[in-house]
Amino acid sequence: MCEVLVKIGQPVPDFELAVYDPVKNDFGKITLQELKSQKKWTLLFFYPADFTFV
């Protein structure tokens, strides 16, 4: 389907995502590098589109 850059058991290349933060009610950005430096686990949960059903 497309060029996949991640493999199980391998380091994930750094990425950046624009985010909406519901707690702060504000916009921002997050990178994997920041999450790693905060010693956090990251769970990415992809879904097709807002305003849909499941």
Next chain:
Amino acid sequence: MGVEVITVSTDTPYTHLAWRKHEKELHDVKYLMGADSTGNVSRMFGVYDPSSGLSLRGTFLINPEGVLLNTECNYYNLGRNIDEILRKFKANIYMARKSHEVCPSKWKDEGDKTLTPSAQMVGQVHEALVD
């Protein structure tokens, strides 16, 4: 142990804000809502569908060292089971602490039976599980 849950679609952050404010089901949501408008992050994880410009229902668990430990991907019409996601997440956190143990398929939570692979266990997994 901190975890950052980030939901990601190819919508913009503005759409995320509008959806969260409008949809009453989402009023308790505190997760960061990622906006992958270019589809680049979805492509990187192999969940981008170029025929629609949307992301498939992929779930990815990355440890604090940045290593990918678990993936799951469903097509559009199948929702994910939060119990199974939590099971896999708890198992990975447990095994990060106890690296010599492995979690069998029926493992659900801390305290459940794990296995510690050894030469003696080869061919004797059934006995080890019922032990």
